[in-house]
Amino acid sequence: MSKKILILAGDGIGPEIVAEAIKVLEAVRARFGLDLTLEEALVGGAAYDACGHPLPEETLAAARTADAVLLGAVGGAKWEPLPIAVRPEKGLLGLRAGLGLFANLRPAILYRQLADASSLKAELVAGLDILIVRELTGGIYFGEPRGVTRQESGERRGVNTLVYTESEIRRICRVAFDVARQRGKRVCSVDKANVLECTELWREVAADVARDYPDVVLSHMYVDNAAMQLVRAPKQFDVMVTTNMFGDILSDAAAMLTGSIGMLPSASLNADGQGMYEPIHGSAPDIAGKGIANPLATILSVAMMLRYSLHEPEVAQQIEAAVSRVLDQGLRTGDIMSAGMRQVGTAEMGDAVVAAL
Amino acid sequence: MSKKILILAGDGIGPEIVAEAIKVLEAVRARFGLDLTLEEALVGGAAYDACGHPLPEETLAAARTADAVLLGAVGGAKWEPLPIAVRPEKGLLGLRAGLGLFANLRPAILYRQLADASSLKAELVAGLDILIVRELTGGIYFGEPRGVTRQESGERRGVNTLVYTESEIRRICRVAFDVARQRGKRVCSVDKANVLECTELWREVAADVARDYPDVVLSHMYVDNAAMQLVRAPKQFDVMVTTNMFGDILSDAAAMLTGSIGMLPSASLNADGQGMYEPIHGSAPDIAGKGIANPLATILSVAMMLRYSLHEPEVAQQIEAAVSRVLDQGLRTGDIMSAGMRQVGTAEMGDAVVAAL
Ligand SMILES: CC(C)[C@H](C(=O)O)[C@@H](O)C(=O)O
Ligand SMILES: CC(C)[C@H](C(=O)O)[C@@H](O)C(=O)O
Numbered sequence: 001m002s003k004k005i006l007i008l009a010g011d012g013i014g015p016e017i018v019a020e021a022i023k024v025l026e027a028v029r030a031r032f033g034l035d036l037t038l039e040e041a042l043v044g045g046a047a048y049d050a051c052g053h054p055l056p057e058e059t060l061a062a063a064r065t066a067d068a069v070l071l072g073a074v075g076g077a078k079w080e081p082l083p084i085a086v087r088p089e090k091g092l093l094g095l096r097a098g099l100g101l102f103a104n105l106r107p108a109i110l111y112r113q114l115a116d117a118s119s120l121k122a123e124l125v126a127g128l129d130i131l132i133v134r135e136l137t138g139g140i141y142f143g144e145p146r147g148v149t150r151q152e153s154g155e156r157r158g159v160n161t162l163v164y165t166e167s168e169i170r171r172i173c174r175v176a177f178d179v180a181r182q183r184g185k186r187v188c189s190v191d192k193a194n195v196l197e198c199t200e201l202w203r204e205v206a207a208d209v210a211r212d213y214p215d216v217v218l219s220h221m222y223v224d225n226a227a228m229q230l231v232r233a234p235k236q237f238d239v240m241v242t243t244n245m246f247g248d249i250l251s252d253a254a255a256m257l258t259g260s261i262g263m264l265p266s267a268s269l270n271a272d273g274q275g276m277y278e279p280i281h282g283s284a285p286d287i288a289g290k291g292i293a294n295p296l297a298t299i300l301s302v303a304m305m306l307r308y309s310l311h312e313p314e315v316a317q318q319i320e321a322a323v324s325r326v327l328d329q330g331l332r333t334g335d336i337m338s339a340g341m342r343q344v345g346t347a348e349m350g351d352a353v354v355a356a357l
Numbered sequence: 358m359s360k361k362i363l364i365l366a367g368d369g370i371g372p373e374i375v376a377e378a379i380k381v382l383e384a385v386r387a388r389f390g391l392d393l394t395l396e397e398a399l400v401g402g403a404a405y406d407a408c409g410h411p412l413p414e415e416t417l418a419a420a421r422t423a424d425a426v427l428l429g430a431v432g433g434a435k436w437e438p439l440p441i442a443v444r445p446e447k448g449l450l451g452l453r454a455g456l457g458l459f460a461n462l463r464p465a466i467l468y469r470q471l472a473d474a475s476s477l478k479a480e481l482v483a484g485l486d487i488l489i490v491r492e493l494t495g496g497i498y499f500g501e502p503r504g505v506t507r508q509e510s511g512e513r514r515g516v517n518t519l520v521y522t523e524s525e526i527r528r529i530c531r532v533a534f535d536v537a538r539q540r541g542k543r544v545c546s547v548d549k550a551n552v553l554e555c556t557e558l559w560r561e562v563a564a565d566v567a568r569d570y571p572d573v574v575l576s577h578m579y580v581d582n583a584a585m586q587l588v589r590a591p592k593q594f595d596v597m598v599t600t601n602m603f604g605d606i607l608s609d610a611a612a613m614l615t616g617s618i619g620m621l622p623s624a625s626l627n628a629d630g631q632g633m634y635e636p637i638h639g640s641a642p643d644i645a646g647k648g649i650a651n652p653l654a655t656i657l658s659v660a661m662m663l664r665y666s667l668h669e670p671e672v673a674q675q676i677e678a679a680v681s682r683v684l685d686q687g688l689r690t691g692d693i694m695s696a697g698m699r700q701v702g703t704a705e706m707g708d709a710v711v712a713a714l
Contacts, residue, residue, distance in 0.1 A: 075551065089551045119477050119588050140497075140519060140553065147554050155523050158555030162497060162517040165508070192602070194432065194446045196497065197504050198515030225639075227610040228618070231476050231588065245549070249606060253584040261585070282582075 002035045003310055006066035008059070008095075011045040011079075011088055012283025013293035013346075014072025020295035020350025021070060021302050024322075027354045028306075028315050036310075039066070043095065044074030044088035044283075054091030060098045068309035069095070069276040070301065073283035088283075096136050101268035101276055102168070103175040104134040104247065105304075108234075108254035108264065113327035114336055117259030120234070130237045130254055131183065133176040134247025136268055138168045141244045162198050164243070169205040171271070176241035177213040184238030186217045190226045190246055199243065206241070223250070230254055255280050262294035262335040265301035267308050275309040277301035291345045294333040296323055299353055322356040329356075359392045360667055363423035365416070365452075368402040368436075368445055369640025370650035370703075371429025377652035377707025378427060378659050381679075384711045385663070385672050393667075396423070400452065401431030401445035401640075411448030417455045425666035426452070426633040427658065430640035445640075453493050458625035458633055459525070460532040461491040461604065462661075465591075465611035465621065470684035471693055474616030477591070487594045487611055488540065490533040491604025493625055495525045498601045519555050521600070526562040528628070533598035534570040541595030545576045547583045547603055559600065580607070587611055612637050619651035619692040622658035624665050632666040634658040648702045651690035653680055656710055679713040686713075 007022065009015040022038065029036050041059040048054045054074070063069050074088040084090065095101070110118060110128040118125045143161030150156050173189070180187045189206040191199035203220055210218040221229065223246045229236060230250065234257050242250060255261045264280040279297030287293055300323060307316035331352050332341040344352070364379065366372040379395065386393050398416040405411045411431070420426050431445040441447065452458070467475060467485040475482045500518030507513050530546070537544045546563040548556035560577055567575040578586065580603045586593060587607065591614050599607060612618045621637040636654030644650055657680060664673035688709050689698040701709070 080551075084551065084554055084557060087551055093552070119481055119590075121476060121478060124476055143516075148558050151522070156558060157520065157522045158553075158558035159500075160519040160553045160555045162519065163514065165514045166512050192605075194437075194441065194444055195450070196515075196517045197441055198517045200441060201505050201513060201515035224605045224609040227584070227606045228613040231610055231613040233476075246606075248549075248581045249584045249603075252581040253588055253610065256585040256588045 002037045003067040004037045004039060004065065005305070006062050006069045007038055007040045008043040008069060008071045009040070009046070010043055010072040010074040010283065012073055012076050012285040012288040014074070014283055016288070016291065016346050017279065017293050017295040017298040018070065018072040020346060021298040023350045023354055024299050024319060025302050027357055028319065031357060032312070032315050034312065034315065043071070043091040045076055045079045047091055048079060048082070048086060048088060052086070054086060054088050055094035060094065063095055063099055067274065068305045070305060071276055071278040072298065073279065073281070075283050076285035078285070093141065095276060096268060097142060099274060099276065100137060100270040102135060102137040103172055103269045104136040105179070105267045105269070106132040106134060106251040106255065106264070106280055108132065108251070108258055110258045111260055111263055111327060114260045114263070116338055117336055118257060119259060120257055125234060125257060128234055128258060130234060131179060131239045132247060132251040132254055133172065133179065133239060133241040134251055135168065135172040135242070135244050138164055139244035162196065162245070164198055164202060166201065166205050169202050170209055173206045173209040173241055176239050177209060177216050180216045180239040181213065185215060186219070186238035188219045188221055188226070188237055188240045190221050190223050190240055190242035190250065192223050193220070194222060202243065226250060227253060230257060251280070260336055262333065263296050263300065265297050265304050267304045269308060273309055275305065277305040291347060292334050293346050294335050295346050295350050299323060299350070318357060322353050325356040326352045359394045360424040361394045361396060361422065362662070363419050363426045364395055364397045365400040365426060365428045366397070366403070367400055367429040367431040367640065369430055369433050369642040369645040371431070371640055373645070373648065373650050373703050374636065374652040374655040375427065375429040377703060378655040380707050380711055381656050381676060382659050384714055385676065388714060389669070389672050391669065391672065400428070400448040402433055402436045404448060405436060405439070405443060405445060409443070411443060411445050412451035417451065420452055420456055424631065425662045427662060428633055428635040429655065430636065430638070432640050433642035435642065450498065452633060453625060454499060456631060456633065457494060457627040459492060459494040460529055460626045461493040462536070462624045462626070463489040463491060463608040463612065463621070463637055465489065465608070465615055467615045468617055468620055468684060471617045471620070473695055474693055475614060476616060477614055482591060482614060485591055485615060487591060488536060488596045489604060489608040489611055490529065490536065490596060490598040491608055492525065492529040492599070492601050495521055496601035519553065521555055521559060523558065523562050526559050527566055530563045530566040530598055533596050534566060534573050537573045537596040538570065542572060543574045543576070543595035545578055545583070545594055545597045547578050547580050547597055547599035547607065549580050550577070551579060556600065563598070583607060584610060587614060608637070617693055619690065620653050620657065622654050622661050624661045626665060630666055632662060634662040648704060649691050650703050651692050652703050652707050656680060656707070675714060679710050682713040683709045
């Protein structure tokens with residue numbers, strides 16, 4: 001049966017980078033005889049502009065029946081004056097919640113060909129390969145009560161609520177341990193268990209899950225220390241697992257450590273293996289429409305999609321190998337450009353990956 | 358009238374580093390004829406071990422009547438099995454709340470003499486001088502409701518609450534703008550206003566405060582981006598102001614960028630100019646009792662105390678100059694040791710600062 005892929009280009013550079021990813025997807029479809037149907041829909045600011053809401057019902061419905069979703073990026077200063085309920089970001093959060101995508105996998109990898117791109121001294125990051133597993137449908141992002149109310153004194157008061165149940169913690173920790181088994185067999189659970197009771201529960205449940213994985217080593221770290229250790233000695237980590245909010249912060253820091261955030265894909269999975277795939281970087285409105293954005297993170301997101309939701313690991317590997325060859329050829333978009341390399345635009349990079357397949 | 362300074366050595370390396378700071382304080386007292394009375398009390402794990410609570414009533418009472426508090430560090434794995442309510446950290450949080458120390462000033466400075474200590478490439482951090490202003494008595498650290506409850510299903514659920522009122526946001530932003538006026542005249546307010554309504558209020562109030570400071574430039578940044586930017590290009594920042602939780606994470610990352618976290622002091626101030634002063638680093642139980650900890654962050658905390666709470670800016674400067682001279686002489690504790698320098702222990706470093714005064 002044909003697998004349905006929903007394409008959500010989104011805002012800013014989203015449409016440009018997604019266009020290159022589609023090129024690659026169509027090339028592998030033809031090359032490997034995959035039975036894929038692509039469908040497109042609106043999300044984010046683009047959806048808000050078209051119909052007043054960042055996640056139209058048709059989009060969520062189409063996502064629900066898709067085998068996988070490919071997302072570009074959402075948001076931009078243009079929509080920042082809007083209330084949170086109709087911001088572009090709400091479209092993304094609505095998809096995560098609506099599809100139950102509780103497990104966000106965010107690799108932070110230093111590409112061999114881009115060894116100099118990091119802000120960190122070379123010896124600290126050579127060969128860096130961390131995977132951050134971020135809880136994505138709970139925590140303070142979704143907890144109730146929330147909002148701003150006016151008190152009797154006339155003063156306003158803003159509230160958000162960090163909430164986790166044992167089962168929410170348990171399932172995300174299981175994902176982390178399962179994936180650690182395929183890698184370095186170490187999980188670092190990040191919390192603030194010395195201050196926040198909710199994350200004291202997190203620590204306890206993580207330790208409990210670890211009992212089912214005697215072959216994987218669990219450590220615990222406070223989030224402030226984790227942020228420090230990522231800067232000091234990032235190679236100490238294999239898999240990190242943490243809450244939605246801490247994961248948001250730490251995964252961006254970790255990705256930036258590699259200096260190649262324009263290269264990093266991500267996967268957001270639910271319990272059925274359905275997934276949404278997107279680059280880790282944002283919508284970069286400042287360079288939108290210029291044809292200079294790096295499409296490789298989105299192309300590598302297609303590879304993750306083939307691996308995790310479409311059960312085509314070999315095709316995934318072919319795409320990853322093609323990206324590696326293009327880097328070996330010296331092709332670079334502006335964000336990863338360095339001396340002696342050949343600078344190319346978004347479309348030229350996409351074409352080069354297709355040619356290298 | 359004599360100024361009273363309450364000394365809280367705390368846990369781990371706390372007593373060792375505080376002992377050196379006291380040497381320096383007594384030296385400047387004699388040298389400059391300051392009328393200071395030193396008093397000591399228990400806090401943290403040391404207090405818990407002595408009397409079952411990390412913040413005995415006598416300690417809080419003594420702190421309330423002191424002009425300033427000098428704190429070493431609290432906590433350690435030894436007390437980690439305890440419930441949050443009686444952990445060493447609770448002693449620190451109780452002092453912050455009990456004294457109303459809402460404004461935490463955390464510098465991230467790269468010392469000229471330690472230019473190579475950073476994890477970052479030299480050109481990215483040369484001359485780095487950021488000040489993080491962290492809200493310290495509100496937010497998710499103190500918000501109610503909090504705790505772990507059992508639901509009808511039998512499953513446990515952990516909750517913490519992020520809360521800020523307009524006036525809490527306003528007063529910490531004022532501190533940030535006031536201090537920015539004395540420095541680079543730029544404030545970056547860090548929030549997650551695209552997701553958390555509480556921090557949408559934060560952003561609005563920060564913008565409102567900025568109207569009273571036409572000479573200071575305000576920018577806003579999402580916390581995930583701020584974590585990335587600290588790694589990518591930290592010198593873009595002058596003063597950053599943020600919530601208790603975000604400040605905990607970002608200030609540790611920023612301090613670690615300098616590679617000299619053993620050198621960085623901090624001040625926590627209330628509305629009356631009363632303050633608590635402590636090194637940014639923790640209690641480092643692994644090296645406690647070995648006489649090798651770096652006392653300079655604590656000695657520099659004494660300098661901050663003289664400047665902010667004791668109104669002796671010239672004495673503060675003398676201490677800072679003495680520390681600088683000791684570094685110029687090539688003296689280094691193990692944490693900041695590099696080739697060609699002379700490695701010394703905690704006490705020798707303290708003595709050297711006294712000698713350099
Ligand atoms: C756009 C925003 C809502 C989102 C988040 O905070 O989760 C983004 O920062 C991310 O990490 O995917
Ligand atoms: C020890 C802990 C409670 C404390 C905090 O989280 O505030 C520490 O990390 C700090 O930053 O001073």
